[in-house]
Amino acid sequence: MKLALLSDIHANLQAFDACLAHAQAVGAQRYALLGDLVGYGADPVAVVQRVIQMAGEGAIVLKGNHDEMAVMPDGANKTLGGSTADWTHAQLDAEQRAYLDALPLTHREDTTLLVHASVDSPGRWRYVDDERSAGASLDACADQPGVHYVFGGHVHQQMLYYRGTGRGLMKFAPTPGVPVPMPRHRQWVATIGSVGQPRDGDPRAMYAVFDMSAAQVTFHRVPYDYQSAAAAIRAAGLPEYFAKRLEDGR
Template sequence: MRSCPPGIVYFEAAWRACALSRTRVAAPAVPGRRRLRIHLAGIDAVRGRSMKIAIISDIHGNIEALEAVAGELDRLGVREIVCLGDIVGYGASPRECLDFVTERATATVAGNHDAAAVCEGASDFFNQAAREACNWTVRVLRASDRAFLASLPLRVKLEALKVELVHAECVMPRMFDYIQDCVDGYRALQMVEPGNVCFVGHTHVPVCFQEEGPFYADCGRHRFDPKSRAVVNVGSVGQPRDGDRRASFGVFDSEERVLEVRRVAYDYESAARKIREEGLPQVLGDRLRFGR
């Protein structure tokens, strides 16, 4: 593991933004894993054709929630998935969640818990429960898991879709700051290219910030102005914090510029039981029951 400068989460291979063209981009090979498929910018090349993309974030080692979301996506016929990071941390099934993301996600960015799993000292700023979960996660990850996490960029731009992906916020992605209010949201909007939608995670709460206002506290279904900017959080798959314990995710129609934030119930008791059985802090299982 790499040592981090104080106060900064250093993430290997993540200092650069990943600007994608319409052509398929070869990503670093990870031993024992399929090659990453970062090619989403080219899959809607047929002009006038609707393209639906699933946006998932903050899975946090909760395979029960992730499988429920996957089942709903299959039912909806949505095949392309992008992941906004924090695949691991908190939950008791990090390897299973990493297997899903490496197999199914078209593009993935790094979250702070992903960074902490491969960066020595990065969890020093976590609360005690998060730090204990991080230490446990580090012990159970495989070498291929660590290689995958260390290969992730902090930011991805899907130029053809006019979509940007980042885990925390757009101003200084490597600092993993929170977009918590309208001031933060407005500041983040200024870093998004005109006409683009930037999808973020990190707070585990669905919210939409638009250039023209107003700000929507629970996105639901929304159509974006193709000429203006937007910053959107689709909530958390594996640890929602808005009082709704159901897994949260988004489905974005790139042609119509329409996003729908959806919820799906899952077996949270099973996820909480696994947390308890692995000796992780009980609070991490308890909060799944309340969505807080």
């Protein structure tokens, strides 16, 4: 089965649509949305409604930190994400907020564990951005025997880590569009990047497809109309910084 993995959509409908179309074209059979459906972007209502529809059709959906903030915004939170939480909260209706609030933090699918941030205390939103933090996330699976693959988002970059013969993890930067074998005798941690907020200087959207039968993952970069997404942010009266960030891919 080919499982499309999408994370950090951030209310960017244009990027979301582009990634879903690409995933369908490459034969994705199921979808997993790993959190941060909202925040930063101009279309939280349309994105959440699309996600609710997909969940009804069998998609896996997890909660991210921006989803949590949108449900219960903290006015004292002066971070960049906190600055749009009140606005997003006001856009969503009670049913949509309740949906986000009820989302799980993790999901297990056979030998695969899905999470937004780190399996190590997933509700504390720790970043998996180096070998040490990837190892901590993998070690937290010890109470779930048989987990060989951990997929997450949160860091807005595409990276792969694997455990070789020792306890330490090795880091591997994937090439978009090139399948990476993930033999089952090893353990793996992957961050799949961001659909709606790439931050590596490339504005193209990010997602990945995990072929569970073949035990291989392919990371993808997808062109989309980021100018329209940026224009929507400006039209909504959200901070200019968020529009510029889409245009710069940072």
